[in-house]
Amino acid sequence: MTDSILRVEEIIVRRGGQIALDAPALDVLDGETLALIGPNGAGKSTLLMVLAKLIEPDKGKLIFRGETVTRENALAYRRRIGIVMQDALLLDTSVEENVASGLRFRGTPQQVIHQRVEHWLERLGIIGLRKRRARGLSGGEAQRASLARALALEPDVLFLDEPFSALDAPTRERLLADFYGLLKETSMTTIFVTHDRDEALLLGDRVAVLLDAHIRQIGKPNQVFAVPTDPQIARFVGVETVIEGEVVGEKEGLAQVKTNGFVLEAVGEVRVGQAVLLCLRPEDVTLWHESHASPSSARNTLPGRVLQATPQGPLERVVVDCGFPVVALITRASAREMQIEKGLPVSISFKASAVHLIAR
């Protein structure tokens, strides 16, 4: 997953007289899921549309598998990609016809169409709806049909613009879990726009943060969320520690999560063997001098070294390297007292109830 499948160079897009996107360079890696996050109007959809060749930038290049996508070969490129928008945009015909429509348009042989439609209707859990008119579907069903239509094309790159945001919470969660499984299964290169941090954390191998028409940071979700490169990004991502782990046990109602050689405890209903993300807010993390005992109510204590300390309002934001970055917010007085500086050995602790668990 290290090769670039898609690349933009020196992109400028002007919309409504303003610069909507200024992206000097971005590589999308083969097989990765890239989440584009950022506030309203940041340029996320514009970037997605440039990457999907749905709009022509004022300046710059789009390169697919080493070849520049031009106006002349744009159609061939579009035949290699699949797109799902917030609105399912289904034709007023049956569900199966909708799923088949993209393949028909591409002149795929009937037998292949039949196999693919069966497979993706089944995989998206809507085989029972195949004869139903798309117009009568619920929001969740329509979005499943829209995903099946895009996936039936077996695209080289799948683009999604806020595909789950119009759904109610339970429907969204079910579809999200199915979609996550599907992405892992297919290793399809996927680029999606979302407002939702949990969605970005769950699905994204990497996250790109857009602010004011620029890609301001790109990296693994736990890096971006724990170590934002500037205060504006920190404000947007709501600085948080994200730790990858696996549930190895359950004791007295607490999940035991193994991560980087430690076993941590967390409140949450998850099954043993489940891969999870532990999310922690910095105000819930306590910092100790290595030699001091941690409070008995905090079940999780880890050793580490101070990586970075920066003032944040009246507080000090301290990033501790515990084999992965953990962010703590402490008072300036405590920071002075502890003589916090880069490299200082410390312990961090947090309560099991402070962990927000996301099942992967």
Ligand SMILES: Nc1ncnc2c1ncn2[C@@H]1O[C@H](COP(=O)(O)OP(=O)(O)OP(=O)(O)O)[C@@H](O)[C@H]1O
């Ligand atoms: N059709 C349009 N005409 C003129 N300006 C537009 C158009 N579409 C988008 N813009 C402008 O381009 C900029 C980027 O918009 P874009 O939709 O890419 O942002 P976004 O990050 O996807 O926002 P949102 O989360 O609200 O969808 C904004 O300033 C927006 O007002």
